[in-house]
Amino acid sequence: MPSNATALLHQGDDRQRHHGAISTPVYRASLFGFESYADFEVATANEIAAKTPVYTRVCNPTRQALEEKIALLEKTDRAIAFSSGMGAISAALLAFLQQGDHALFVSGCYGPTRQFADTLLSALGVEVEYYRAAESPALEKRLKPNTRLIYLESPGSLTFQIQDIRAVTQLAQTRNIITVIDNSWATSLYQQPITMGVDVVVHSATKYIAGHSDVVVGLLACNEDLYQRIKPIAALLGANLSPDDAWLVTRGLRTLPLRLAAQEAAALKIARWLQNRPEVRQALYPGLPDFPGYALAQKQMSGSSSLFAFKLAPSTPKARAAFVDSLRYFTIAVSWGGFESLILPIGNAFKDLPDTRAALGIDDDTFRICIGLEDVDDLIADLSQGLEKFQMENKSP
Ligand SMILES: Cc1ncc(COP(=O)(O)O)c(C=O)c1O
Incomplete structure (x- = not known):
């Protein structure tokens, strides 16, 4: 197996599809046309699976190349690129939480994540509760029969508190609770939470992954089953990454x-x-x-x-x-x-x-x-x- 540093340079760069272009071109097209009724039917049936682009809000080849690289680095099946980290975070939370659910968030999580939980999730009827990072090895006493999701951010981004990822996921798995982690600090290169049992990884790729302070971008990675649940929500929320920005992020990612x-x-x-x-x-x-x-x-x-x-x-x-x-x-x-x-x-x-x-x-x-x-x-x-x-x-x- 090549190292991540080697593999990420080539993953998702489908040269046959793009006339041999070494760098996946920017597909600055909002829509894609079809030769026949049959082709159109196949394409629309496959779009959520992200195989055939129909409309750029849902699928775009430039974005696909980036998504494939991130899925590889995170050691999972799928990734989705968003127009901001908050886009990725809100899609993950809205995909799994509904009225009557209880959700636990680490208390030092990124401020606007906390605001999202306190305002939008609370208004939807989700019961939001915070735990201290130091509680992460033994979160059991915080769980309720309706606990549906645990949100981690490890390390945090102010004083860098580490949460015990394996302890949280082992507990969550016994209760069918979804775990989501913000992995922006360590990046997909230095931490792969899915290998420690986390269900969904989110990033502000505005930070190291893009790396040049010139683009705002979010990423989400998860397995195929969860992707099938999150992707339709992401497509409805509409915070998709533009093809130009996807190209910039792919360029940044190489270094x-x-x-x-x-x-x-x-x-x-x-x-x-x-x-x-x-x-x-x-x-x-x-x-x-x-x-x-x-x-x-x-x-x-x-x-x-x-x-x-x-x-x-x-x-x-x-x-x-x-x-x-x-x-x-x-x-x-x-x-x-x-x-x-x-x-x-x-x-x-x-x-x-x-x-x-x-x-x-x-x-x-x-x-x-x-x-x-x-x-x-x-x-x-x-x-x-x-x-x-x-x-x-x-x-x-
Ligand atoms: C730890 C962390 N998570 C998420 C975000 C949100 O990302 P974005 O600003 O790309 O929406 C930020 C932004 O600063 C962050 O620092």
């Missing part, structure tokens, strides 16, 4: 193994360096041996990406601003996973939910950084001068 390896090495170096700085109380990076979930992370993932958090010494708002404003290569911005380094003050996260904030270990001095593809020593020099400014400002009366 994912190289980018992730470089970003992981740089992130580890910077996390270790930060840990030794007097201005830093703690670095929260799943690739560090003293990260609280390190042992579990090692069992579930084959690598770490480059998004992590750190806590500065107790500081004034002015000192925090002096640090962030002085950075040259870390842009203050949301999102992550692109070629560029970013910094985000996350001290305000979950201020309205103090228990969740405490469970996530977030305080006013917490920052999240994403390490990009810049030279690692340039990044360290930049952080170093920033921390010096922070220290000066924090000391001044």
Whole structure:
């Protein structure tokens, strides 16, 4: 068997179908025509199975090539590409939840996922409940007779808490409960949740998978049976990825193994360096041996990406601003996973939910950084001068 890095370069690139084109062309066509009544009948019967394109909202050859690569990486039968991560998440949730169901979500999940659950799912009559990541090895006491779905995000994307994926899926399988996981942080390359019993994997592929900060995209992967249930819902919701964007994501995906390896090495170096700085109380990076979930992370993932958090010494708002404003290569911005380094003050996260904030270990001095593809020593020099400014400002009366 070739490695994932090799296989993903060729999977889904059906050269015979596309006149030998090495890169699957952009099929910028909203519809596809047929030679005969019989051809049309066959095509429409097969469209959900995604074999013959009829209408691009449901099926498009450029998107198919990307979907086949993702299904391969996730070690499952099928993938669906969406116009955003939220498109993938909402399709997965709406496919399985209905009035009267109970659904468990990890409390630190991505904010808009939580909002989706609290507003749209609750309005549909779904009972939404949150569990702490630390409860994941023993979730049984949270289950109810009507529990239909458990949602995981491991690692989380603020303080990177690891959930025990195998423990959750073993429990869920005994009760016929669907499990859904957000796998954006580790990507399909470093974590394959379906091999640990998860039913549905979702991604904000806007992050590392696309990797160039120029496209918003979602992905979902699952087995054939679940695909048959989710795909019709996805087609109705209409958050399909455009052929142009599918082409961009496929292009980005080809260098994912190289980018992730470089970003992981740089992130580890910077996390270790930060840990030794007097201005830093703690670095929260799943690739560090003293990260609280390190042992579990090692069992579930084959690598770490480059998004992590750190806590500065107790500081004034002015000192925090002096640090962030002085950075040259870390842009203050949301999102992550692109070629560029970013910094985000996350001290305000979950201020309205103090228990969740405490469970996530977030305080006013917490920052999240994403390490990009810049030279690692340039990044360290930049952080170093920033921390010096922070220290000066924090000391001044
Ligand atoms: C962990 C995580 N999941 C899902 C999403 C949603 O993805 P998108 O913005 O592509 O809709 C994001 C976006 O930041 C995210 O960080």
